[in-house]
Amino acid sequence: MKKSILILLSVSLIFMGCANQRTMVGAKFGVNLADIGGDKADSFDGKTDFHGGLVGNFGICDNWTIEPGLIYSRQGSDYSDSEYSGSYDLDYLNIPVIAQYEVADNFTLEAGPQFGILLSAKDEFSIEGESFEEDVKDNTKSMDFGLNLGAGYMITDNIKLSASYNLGLVNLADGTELDDIGVSWKNNVIQVSLAAFLKITPIKGESKD
DSSP states (O other): OHHHHHHHHHHHHHHHHTTTOOEEEEEEEEEEEEEEEEETOTTEEEEEEEEEEEEEEEEEETTEEEEEEEEEEEEEEEEEOSSEEEEEEEEEEEEEEEEEEEEETTEEEEEEEEEEEEEEEEEEEEETTEEEEEEOGGGBOSEEEEEEEEEEEESSSSEEEEEEEEEEOSOOBOSHHHHHTTOEEEEEEEEEEEEEEEEEEOOTTOOOO
């Protein structure tokens, strides 16, 4: 009983010490440098696209914050061969949950998981000058999961610049034929982002901008 009371008091003191932390919400957008890696992925060349969505930024304690998001992201890869070329276009609704630690004034190191919901998957290609488009959603996993690693810098109290690398951990290929030939494709995405925040709960002494 005494041990339980001590644990409860310790947790309470931690939360009391972390009171008055900043809470912000905002919009985030930026550039994707996307590629598909893994086995049987030699023909992929990477592609440039974009992402955008909503983010929150919640102070936890001391230098720690949590930044979840709801991000529309265009991923995939261009590819080429001696006979054809095209683009494997994957659109996701990504849900990152990123832990951030402020190592210096306004500069954070960041890491956390990311869950992805596949919205669409298309293979656009051309053979001998003729263009084709094929829906390949049925051959692509509906859920993605990966690890985000990155860094961020608060340019002002409300504007943040960040860069991150998403390492996909799930095989995108979904289908017996693809499994039989040993296909294992995974998302790899470098993102450079700009976010604009609105303070909801400023730290005591700050004003809402």
